[in-house]
């Protein structure tokens with residue numbers, strides 16, 4: 001008989017939850033006895049098991065379901081690769097410095113924090129209710145800006161602030177600097193305005209090998225390894241398109257100000273998919289029909305730019321049809337991400353897909369939607385889903401000459417009439433000597449549009465002048481005697497194209513932490529005892545599936561406990577024994593905190609007839625049956641083929657007088 005009450009819907013006490021997670025060793029700051037390093041965490045046994053189960057589900061949901069090609073590429077990446085991909089020049093956040101105390105601030109977070117503090121002060125001054133989240137944020141970050149507590153703002157200013165906050169990710173460094181000046185934003189710690197933002201590259205630099213002449217980086221994403229192996233993967237896939245590769249591995253980012261525990265760290269596990277698709281034919285997806293009716297909660301670019309955060313629920317089929325989501329493949333993956341998060345136990349009322357604004361998009365992306373999860377720190381991007389177009393494959397192919405393309409034999413050869421460049425080879429070399437190669441390449445690299453202009457120039461002036469990198473003055477003059485640009489016909493038997501890439505990219509640590517917040521609640525006893533925490537992970541995801549508790553420490557219980565454990569092991573179900581002297585209620589409560597969904601009790605009845613009880617974590621209800629029946633019931637619960645209600649209707653209920661909480 002349960003004597004407990006659920007206390008759900010209470011505001012989450014983040015500090016308390018964080019304490020619990022550290023105490024129960026889900027995760028702990030790395031190098032803590034050396035005072036730790038911010039942004040680095042170690043996972044303990046329940047954290048590792050939870051992470052492994054999330055990854056296992058991810059593998060089944062994506063890699064197995066979609067026949068993806070998994071690769072495991074190196075973390076160490078040579079400079080040249082990341083220079084070509086654009087990361088060396090562009091993978092940066094905006095950073096500013098407090099000239100008084102040397103505080104380093106991430107510019108967008110700084111602007112956001114100060115404006116939010118002012119808005120809160122305004123609400124206080126107007127006597128409006130402060131959201132619990134806002135209040136706990138304020139306490140946590142001690143964000144009261146000097147001299148700005150509870151000051152009423154003009155209505156117009158409130159609107160401006162709200163509009164800035166709605167599109168905070170859209171500002172570049174210069175614009176953030178302007179906002180800091182315009183609104184006189186000051187570091188709450190010193191009351192001083194920070195310096196203008198400068199770009200800070202987030203990659204950890206290193207050198208590979210003893211001679212230090214091969215500079216490199218710890219990869220900031222797993223994607224590049226997948227792109228560089230594209231051609232081999234295409235061959236492995238017998239040339240068939242479309243296909244996807246996938247990779248699970250650590251990535252590293254030297255975050256300016258790591259914060260919020262696992263949500264912004266410097267080393268984290270990523271699971272990334274690169275889906276290679278033919279850009280012709282609107283990036284259709286052959287399984288789109290299976291997901292088109294799935295409704296997603298969307299926050300599109302236009303809404304954010306208008307300063308709003310209104311969400312709308314819309315079927316993905318309609319979102320693609322209306323052009324809100326660019327193409328079927330992108331839409332397909334948004335729906336699959338949604339289904340994955342649902343399976344994981346993410347609270348469906350706390351998920352939204354937010355479209356990136358133009359400035360916010362990574363240098364390689366043409367459209368991007370983030371799956372964001374609502375946590376006690378606000379909405380957090382947990383999965384990015386970007387259309388990277390042909391960017392990465394094109395730049396690597398151009399740099400290395402590797403054929404990162406698809407060649408498809410055409411059933412009917414195509415006759416193409418186009419402007420072709422013909423060079424008078426015999427004269428061209430002697431005329432330009434060492435520059436000949438560069439000038440020829442520049443001419444051959446021209447598009448049809450450029451050739452049209454050049455042909456006209458050649459006709460009118462008897463020569464063309466074109467930009468060529470690396471030659472004197474950066475310009476070359478080529479006369480009519482050396483060059484012809486004319487319409488010619490050619491027959492194409494093979495179509496060659498660079499695939500576009502749709503990339504869903506999952507941060508496993510962020511998902512893991514958000515999930516914990518979503519499944520966390522507490523249970524109070526009727527006697528008014530201290531509330532007990534529960535983590536209601538779905539059985540498939542829970543770190544340990546079963547707690548085995550012998551009711552007594554008597555010798556005769558031991559073989560029975562061993563028998564239960566052996567049966568659970570044989571069924572592939574993870575379990576732990578708690579044979580401590582604590583009351584049975586306490587032992588269950590300790591494991592509710594770890595999210596263990598089921599408990600088996602070996603009691604005096606077991607000695608008589610071999611039956612055991614099975615307890616459900618969330619309802620605390622119990623059934624009783626022989627060991628084999630209980631173990632197979634657990635199997636069906638863990639594989640999600642049955643619910644607790646099904647099990648209760650099939651097996652005899654067990655009413656216990658034992659108090660759950662004592």
Ligand SMILES: Nc1ncnc2c1ncn2[C@@H]1O[C@H](COP(=O)(O)OP(=O)(O)OP(=O)(O)O)[C@@H](O)[C@H]1O
Nearest residue numbers: 253255263264265268381382383384505506507510
């Ligand atoms: N510092 C980090 N700590 C933990 N997870 C991260 C971090 N940076 C990125 N991720 C995870 O990797 C995923 C893909 O990375 P992506 O480059 O899209 O992130 P991002 O846009 O740089 O994130 P943010 O804007 O929050 O810095 C994110 O959705 C997130 O789950």
